Amino acid sequence: MKAFEFASPVTLDQALAELPNDVAKRDSVKLFAGGQDLLTEMKEHLVEPTKLVNLKRVPGLDRIELAPDGTLVIGCLATLGALAEHAETKNFFTCVAEAARSVGSAQIRSQGTVGGNLNQRPRCWYYRNEHAPCLKKGGTECFAYSGLNKYNAILGGGPSYIVHPSDLATALVALDAQVTLRSAKGERTMALEKFYSLPSEGDVTRETVLEPAEILTHVRVPAKSGWQSTYLKFKERGSYDFALAAVAVAVKSDGAPRTIRDARLVLGGVAPKPWNVPKAAAALVGVALGSAEGAASSKRAGELAVVGAEPLAHNAYKVPLVQGLIVKAIEALAAR
Amino acid sequence: MENKSHGGVDLSRRGFLKSAGGLAAGGALGQGATAAASAGLLGDGVERASGEVEIELTLNGTKRKVKVEPRTTLLSVLRHRVEPALTGTKEVCDMGSCGACTVHVDSKPAYACLLLAIDCQGKAITTIEGLAQGDTLHPVQQAFCEHDALMCGFCTPGFVMALSACLDAKPNATLDELKEACAGNVCRCGTYPHVFQAAVAAQRAKQAGGAR
Numbered sequence: 001m002k003a004f005e006f007a008s009p010v011t012l013d014q015a016l017a018e019l020p021n022d023v024a025k026r027d028s029v030k031l032f033a034g035g036q037d038l039l040t041e042m043k044e045h046l047v048e049p050t051k052l053v054n055l056k057r058v059p060g061l062d063r064i065e066l067a068p069d070g071t072l073v074i075g076c077l078a079t080l081g082a083l084a085e086h087a088e089t090k091n092f093f094t095c096v097a098e099a100a101r102s103v104g105s106a107q108i109r110s111q112g113t114v115g116g117n118l119n120q121r122p123r124c125w126y127y128r129n130e131h132a133p134c135l136k137k138g139g140t141e142c143f144a145y146s147g148l149n150k151y152n153a154i155l156g157g158g159p160s161y162i163v164h165p166s167d168l169a170t171a172l173v174a175l176d177a178q179v180t181l182r183s184a185k186g187e188r189t190m191a192l193e194k195f196y197s198l199p200s201e202g203d204v205t206r207e208t209v210l211e212p213a214e215i216l217t218h219v220r221v222p223a224k225s226g227w228q229s230t231y232l233k234f235k236e237r238g239s240y241d242f243a244l245a246a247v248a249v250a251v252k253s254d255g256a257p258r259t260i261r262d263a264r265l266v267l268g269g270v271a272p273k274p275w276n277v278p279k280a281a282a283a284l285v286g287v288a289l290g291s292a293e294g295a296a297s298s299k300r301a302g303e304l305a306v307v308g309a310e311p312l313a314h315n316a317y318k319v320p321l322v323q324g325l326i327v328k329a330i331e332a333l334a335a336r
Numbered sequence: 337m338e339n340k341s342h343g344g345v346d347l348s349r350r351g352f353l354k355s356a357g358g359l360a361a362g363g364a365l366g367q368g369a370t371a372a373a374s375a376g377l378l379g380d381g382v383e384r385a386s387g388e389v390e391i392e393l394t395l396n397g398t399k400r401k402v403k404v405e406p407r408t409t410l411l412s413v414l415r416h417r418v419e420p421a422l423t424g425t426k427e428v429c430d431m432g433s434c435g436a437c438t439v440h441v442d443s444k445p446a447y448a449c450l451l452l453a454i455d456c457q458g459k460a461i462t463t464i465e466g467l468a469q470g471d472t473l474h475p476v477q478q479a480f481c482e483h484d485a486l487m488c489g490f491c492t493p494g495f496v497m498a499l500s501a502c503l504d505a506k507p508n509a510t511l512d513e514l515k516e517a518c519a520g521n522v523c524r525c526g527t528y529p530h531v532f533q534a535a536v537a538a539q540r541a542k543q544a545g546g547a548r
Contacts, residue, residue: 006406105520
């Protein structure tokens, strides 16, 4: 790692004052939270900031609490471990707790934060190799497109084919989470889904619309009374890993047998951002959980979820994988 | 857990290497420590550190002053910047992938290679050297010995720290939870079945013993 200054502000305004407004300088100053992704990037010389702005002395940013209206409010410095163990999150926002628990290892979850997880950089091995001047690093070519692309995108790719690595983002999008972005000019709030951008939509070297002088301070998940959710992640190995593919499913149901009245379905590990598939989710509505009709609708949702998929040479396996995960996730909800 | 000294000769691997290659290496290190040092409050309440600064860490219950740069990892401090060195914490991947450097930070498991030492001030750091109470091994250490839960042994301190953190926090962890607790540790000898046996045995011993 190259040498850097370590600045520890005690207020958000002080932290914001440390950040450059200039897009060209955005990587010269980095926010430091858990450091579980950033330090690996610095060790690989993918970013070489001259200053880290340590957020840990700003009080209150690690809180997880349920607002009076039932909204779950998660501070950006809450650790993934704390979120995974948080009782109300487990009870009312189950897929979020499950996704948090699926991240990395116990060692990473004890330090890694919600803000860091949502802002982590891609895992594509061309991106992570300092000697590969790929599109994500300001180069002219996505080497994954014609290279070894087993782990890359089947949906939403081009010109870059990374997949977004965050488990938490997939689950949070399924529960309509909003993020609060703070800058010296004030605050803006947006759907987490809109926080992420496709490579074709904006700056191909970034995955989000976060401005250089902005901090993602909070995530808000609206109360979802009568909803159940689950996050299902498929990894290449039993120990800790990123998702080959994942699904977050949320359904609102009532009656006996429980009939689905509303649904959300979001795919992870298959696209450069959490891949929300509302048309597939709509196929689940109106059928009873656990019924033969329900099984058919899960299959139908799987077909709709991958509409437009364009697998690369080595990742066509993700299409049936994600369809299988959808069926299994809905079976899991029916069994609860 | 300490390196035993026999007849005044330090027989640990590190002690041997030091006395064998000592002077040349010492000279090189001395010249490296010339970076400009600055730390402290500059009126705006923002604490800044750059170059070499002195910090205080709590290592195995003892407060230790140590000189670091902001980029110095806790792993580097443990192995290279405290005397006697705490080399039970192993450096393997240095990228948070293998678990060999697992320590406890305020009782939670963490990769020492992905922690900045300067950010560890005020936290209780426990390494494998601090796990035993005097001559009494932690139940996980004892069970690893009894169940032959190591081959080359290089990953062992990391596994022991990961499992001890889990069992101290969750005395009734299921086998799946114990496996999950060390899912962030890699053993290239493939000793996993014995590791899991030892984890279950340690749990039983803890439950029977009560105290720890």
